[in-house]
Amino acid sequence: MRTYTVIVHEAEPDEVGYWAEVAELPGCYASGDTLEELEQDVRDAIDAHIESLRELGEPIPEGKITEEPGIRRWEMPVPALVD
Numbered sequence: 001m002r003t004y005t006v007i008v009h010e011a012e013p014d015e016v017g018y019w020a021e022v023a024e025l026p027g028c029y030a031s032g033d034t035l036e037e038l039e040q041d042v043r044d045a046i047d048a049h050i051e052s053l054r055e056l057g058e059p060i061p062e063g064k065i066t067e068e069p070g071i072r073r074w075e076m077p078v079p080a081l082v083d
Contacts, residue, residue: 002060002063003025003063004022004024004025004046004061004063005022005023005024005063006020006021006022006023007020007021007022007023008020008035008038008040009021011031015036016033016034017032017034017037018031018032018033018034018035018038019031019032019035019038020038020042021053022042022045022049024061024062024063025046025049025050025061027049027077028046028049029045030042035072036067
């Protein structure tokens with residue numbers, strides 16, 4: 001299993017829900033109306049992002065934890081498929 005750092009942001013004041021970015025996977029984002037929906041959407045986004053990296057022959061980044069104060073984080077274990 002790899003663990004990726006998911007940084008969760010609240011939507012803009014005139015919008016509903018949350019959005020998230022995966023620290024170790026630049027360009028991997030997800031959004032959801034609730035935290036539960038966001039969690040599933042971010043898992044799907046991580047899976048799709050990793051699959052895309054594999055198809056391109058790019059390395060799969062290892063998970064790590066970033067230190068940015070004042071934001072909510074999830075450590076999200078994701079199955080690591082070994083080539």
